[in-house]
Amino acid sequence: MSKDVLVIGGGIAGMQASLDLADQNIKVHLVERLTSIGGKMAQLDKTFPTNDCAM
Amino acid sequence: MAYSEVEEVKGEVGNFAIKVRKKARYVEEDKCIGCGQCAEKCPTRVADEYNMGMGKRKAIYKYFPQGIPSVFTIDPLHCRTIQGKKCGICKKVCEAKAINFEQKDKVVDLNVGAIILAIGYEVFDPSVIEPYGYKRIPNVITSIEFERLLSATGPTAGHLERPSDMAMRDEIKSLERRIAGLKGTIKIFEERYGKSTEEFYRQYKAGELGEEKDYKEWTKAHEIMPEVGKKLEELKSKEPAFHTAKSIAFVQCTGSRDLRFNFWCCTYGCMHSVKEAICAREHEPEMQSTIFYMDLRAHGKGFEEYCVRGAREYGIQLVRARVAEITKGEDSKPLVWYEDRVTKKVERRPFDLVVLATACVPSKGIEKLSQMIGFKLDEAGFVKTDPASHMDTMDTTVKGIFVCGCAQGPMDIPDSVSQASAAASRAAEAIKQYG
Numbered sequence: 001m002s003k004d005v006l007v008i009g010g011g012i013a014g015m016q017a018s019l020d021l022a023d024q025n026i027k028v029h030l031v032e033r034l035t036s037i038g039g040k041m042a043q044l045d046k047t048f049p050t051n052d053c054a055m
Numbered sequence: 056m057a058y059s060e061v062e063e064v065k066g067e068v069g070n071f072a073i074k075v076r077k078k079a080r081y082v083e084e085d086k087c088i089g090c091g092q093c094a095e096k097c098p099t100r101v102a103d104e105y106n107m108g109m110g111k112r113k114a115i116y117k118y119f120p121q122g123i124p125s126v127f128t129i130d131p132l133h134c135r136t137i138q139g140k141k142c143g144i145c146k147k148v149c150e151a152k153a154i155n156f157e158q159k160d161k162v163v164d165l166n167v168g169a170i171i172l173a174i175g176y177e178v179f180d181p182s183v184i185e186p187y188g189y190k191r192i193p194n195v196i197t198s199i200e201f202e203r204l205l206s207a208t209g210p211t212a213g214h215l216e217r218p219s220d221m222a223m224r225d226e227i228k229s230l231e232r233r234i235a236g237l238k239g240t241i242k243i244f245e246e247r248y249g250k251s252t253e254e255f256y257r258q259y260k261a262g263e264l265g266e267e268k269d270y271k272e273w274t275k276a277h278e279i280m281p282e283v284g285k286k287l288e289e290l291k292s293k294e295p296a297f298h299t300a301k302s303i304a305f306v307q308c309t310g311s312r313d314l315r316f317n318f319w320c321c322t323y324g325c326m327h328s329v330k331e332a333i334c335a336r337e338h339e340p341e342m343q344s345t346i347f348y349m350d351l352r353a354h355g356k357g358f359e360e361y362c363v364r365g366a367r368e369y370g371i372q373l374v375r376a377r378v379a380e381i382t383k384g385e386d387s388k389p390l391v392w393y394e395d396r397v398t399k400k401v402e403r404r405p406f407d408l409v410v411l412a413t414a415c416v417p418s419k420g421i422e423k424l425s426q427m428i429g430f431k432l433d434e435a436g437f438v439k440t441d442p443a444s445h446m447d448t449m450d451t452t453v454k455g456i457f458v459c460g461c462a463q464g465p466m467d468i469p470d471s472v473s474q475a476s477a478a479a480s481r482a483a484e485a486i487k488q489y490g
Contacts, residue, residue, distance in 0.1 A: 001168065001489075002069070002486075005482045006061075006073055006167040009460075012472060012475070013478075016459075016476060017479040021483060024479075026482075032057040032059065033059070033420075035117070035128040036118040038118075039175055041468060042121075045207075046205075049360070050357075
């Protein structure tokens with residue numbers, strides 16, 4: 001039995017889910033295929049509809 | 056654990072046994088301080104995936120400058136040392152002594168109570184839509200490629216250069232390097248044999264010298280030089296005509312809502328193009344953007360106002376038409392063919408750039424993962440959510456495994472974030488009950 005959670009994918013969804021779990025004192029293992037987390041969103045310049053920087 | 060992949064999943068809710076392969080970076084993560092000395096000195100240049108191949112990175116690299124973890128990785132397919140050639144420059148310059156060519160993959164065992172799938176999506180490859188000429192016609196690019204052109208950390212530092220001009224500039228640079236190399240070769244031989252190239256060439260052609268390897272190389276360098284020089288001059292004469300993009304066409308639903316490719320809507324394409332057109336005008340005050348759309352789906356909070364503002368303040372022209380074909384035009388300007396619903400005629404217009412708003416498709420590894428873990432996929436190939444709940448929850452068809460973001464279906468960033476929080480709550484409930 002384990003109280004840890006595995007999150008597969010380190011994009012915006014995976015990062016948000018991991019942070020939410022960690023905030024509840026749950027141990028999270030985040031696995032990302034690429035060398036850096038960030039996913040597709042890290043490739044975006046800005047986001048709609050506020051034109052905030054995506055990074 | 057970045058640079059890792061899940062290899063095996065066994066067990067059930069409350070008690071999953073996982074094997075994760077942590078790939079060798081050939082760089083010690085705890086020693087690397089991310090200074091970048093290694094990448095600066097690395098001699099191997101490779102197309103950069105982060106910039107969609109439009110820029111170059113080194114064989115030792117960071118996926119993007121702000122990337123986390125802030126450590127470098129050696130790409131084993133391109134590293135000269137790993138490929139058995141002589142190099143090792145990165146190891147010499149690394150003051151932190153972090154480079155380790157002997158590093159091996161590690162398999163890590165984990166025991167978890169619940170799993171969240173956040174495996175995202177893939178951008179549809181539009182080269183299968185033959186009439187749009189992606190990769191065949193210059194200056195036809197995808198929306199994510201355009202995003203990199205707009206970005207200050209992109210290959211053009213945010214200048215809206217046309218890819219055709221960028222390619223020509225690259226060719227000029229490589230020809231210049233070639234000439235410098237040839238000149239170097241010739242100089243070495245001139246010094247080695249103590250005579251001018253003209254003198255040598257005359258003697259060699261007259262048969263006064265033998266057929267030594269050096270002589271052959273010297274002759275080759277001398278004979279090629281004018282040809283390369285001519286090509287360089289020709290390209291350089293075109294350089295004054297290079298210009299940044301002043302008009303852009305956005306082609307909506309490229310591969311989406313199209314029964315030949317993907318029947319579903321990508322949900323963010325309309326807003327993405329409006330945003331890119333607004334940003335383009337901010338980069339180039341004379342920018343004229345035209346969006347060719349089927350119907351503009353501005354469905355979220357503040358989206359409609361954003362579209363109206365784009366049209367009013369940023370001069371975006373919205374044309375309701377399905378683009379039929381894109382053909383080559385003069386000055387590397389693609390021609391967009393469409394039926395104008397006002398004039399009821401087939402029209403064509405040249406643009407500096409054509410941006411294809413590409414579809415959102417399931418990520419490449421999704422099938423392998425679904426077979427490994429046992430969760431089901433829906434008819435589009437995204438993760439199926441549990442129909443028993445009769446609601447769009449984050450539960451997959453396997454108990455204790457949850458899904459969020461574009462792994463579940465196409466969605467924008469705010470939706471991904473709220474789904475992620477929902478999946479996290481469901482996972483927390485599951486481990487409380489079963490873990």
